[in-house]
Amino acid sequence: MFTPVIPIGGLPGWSLLNRTIERQSALFSAAPALQRDTDHFREAIAGVKSVADLVSDRRLLRVALGAFGLQEDIDSRAFIRAIIEQGTEARDALANRLADDRYRGLANAFGFLAGPSGGSPPPDFADRIIDQFRQREFETAVGEQDAGLRLALNADREFAALAAEDSSDNALWFRILGTPPLREVFEVALGLPQSFAQLDLDRQLQDIRSLAARRLEISSPRDLARDDLREGVIRQFLLRDQLASVTVNSSQSIALTLLQSAPRLF
Numbered sequence: 001m002f003t004p005v006i007p008i009g010g011l012p013g014w015s016l017l018n019r020t021i022e023r024q025s026a027l028f029s030a031a032p033a034l035q036r037d038t039d040h041f042r043e044a045i046a047g048v049k050s051v052a053d054l055v056s057d058r059r060l061l062r063v064a065l066g067a068f069g070l071q072e073d074i075d076s077r078a079f080i081r082a083i084i085e086q087g088t089e090a091r092d093a094l095a096n097r098l099a100d101d102r103y104r105g106l107a108n109a110f111g112f113l114a115g116p117s118g119g120s121p122p123p124d125f126a127d128r129i130i131d132q133f134r135q136r137e138f139e140t141a142v143g144e145q146d147a148g149l150r151l152a153l154n155a156d157r158e159f160a161a162l163a164a165e166d167s168s169d170n171a172l173w174f175r176i177l178g179t180p181p182l183r184e185v186f187e188v189a190l191g192l193p194q195s196f197a198q199l200d201l202d203r204q205l206q207d208i209r210s211l212a213a214r215r216l217e218i219s220s221p222r223d224l225a226r227d228d229l230r231e232g233v234i235r236q237f238l239l240r241d242q243l244a245s246v247t248v249n250s251s252q253s254i255a256l257t258l259l260q261s262a263p264r265l266f
Helices: 010-029 032-047 051-056 058-066 077-086 102-109 125-143 147-163 169-177 180-189 194-198 201-216 221-225 227-265
Strands: none
Touching: 010 032, 010 125, 010 147, 010 227, 032 058, 032 125, 051 058, 051 077, 058 077, 058 125, 077 102, 125 147, 147 169, 147 180, 147 221, 147 227, 169 180, 169 201, 169 221, 180 201, 180 227, 194 201, 201 227, 221 227
């Protein structure tokens, strides 16, 4: 398996990654193990007629979940089956009751399997899911070396897609608040404290809208369609993330120095 080359993190790492990402992601996607998984998905998905068929095939399910960043649920088959079978139309559907918006994306994408008699995937379905899966897998590999760069890659892709959706501004802000990786990028970029998550959801919406307008010049999530504004959010995130990392490492270094000096001091 090709390992992404990430010699440095933060903004320098982001610049290097952007310059080399096409070549690196192509090499990563060509890895035999990844190719076998995607080939299997492409061949097998056409024969899947129910959610039970999907969750019973581990390799198939790995690609399906990986396309939405939900690979950690690979062993929760009953849970994933309920997510897809209940869909998203009913307000009390399981996917609608979860804070993480990625489950609604999964339920919508595989909704053609939710009916009593199942159904066939829409045109180009396999290609779209495989493309998402490859991107997410590459981001995961990047994250094994630098978690901040993984979040930045994900945010760049997801913010652009979200900005093109036909929803109200409030609905799009709630999408950001309800998707953990996107929420983290915005919270860090805006310098929000951990206590922000404990606020009432309407207050969170009010605060994030106000702060995004003042600090990032973003008055609507649709503004994230602009490359410069999207890049601005990511740069703020990486700067603050790197600063926090330096602060933590410095504190740990000081603590270690004091501990090592303790026998001489006392």
